[in-house]
Amino acid sequence: MSTPDLTIHHAFLPHTDNDASLAFYRDTLGFEVRNDVEWNGLHWLTVGPVDQPATSIVLYPPAAQPGMTEEERRTVAEMMAKGTFASINLATTDLDGTFERLQSGIADGAEVVQEPTEQPWGIRDAAFRDPAGSMIRIFEVK
Numbered sequence: 396m397s398t399p400d401l402t403i404h405h406a407f408l409p410h411t412d413n414d415a416s417l418a419f420y421r422d423t424l425g426f427e428v429r430n431d432v433e434w435n436g437l438h439w440l441t442v443g444p445v446d447q448p449a450t451s452i453v454l455y456p457p458a459a460q461p462g463m464t465e466e467e468r469r470t471v472a473e474m475m476a477k478g479t480f481a482s483i484n485l486a487t488t489d490l491d492g493t494f495e496r497l498q499s500g501i502a503d504g505a506e507v508v509q510e511p512t513e514q515p516w517g518i519r520d521a522a523f524r525d526p527a528g529s530m531i532r533i534f535e536v537k
Contacts (some may be wrong), residue, residue, distance in 0.1 A: 414524035482530035490535035
């Protein structure tokens with residue numbers, strides 16, 4: 396049986412403030428902006444690592460989800476505020492250097508959650524929350 400030719404093309408994270416998202420993903424993480432779409436006052440922002448043009452993160456307005464009720468919108472907003480709605484894992488070969496760079500350039504609304512830590516399951520990682528509350532974990536890979 397052959398392995399399918401599958402790659403990650405887009406991952407989706409909610410965002411509520413286009414300027415804060417730009418500051419975090421472009422200026423702090425160093426991702427390039429690939430698309431910035433505004434429609435009816437809502438923003439979709441596509442970003443990704445400069446050296447990985449086929450992999451992107453789409454930052455989307457959660458209020459634009461079709462079929463979502465007002466109660467569901469409130470629940471999503473509450474979960475985002477607590478940092479329990481969405482997350483993404485990134486990887487680096489230099490966790491300490493990446494952590495220091497990100498910590499010193501962190502924008503308003505984003506926060507450090509965990510300094511570099513050796514986890515009991517054998518991985519070393521750090522964690523941040525982006526301006527919308529999404530958990531950004533950064534794993535050290537060899």
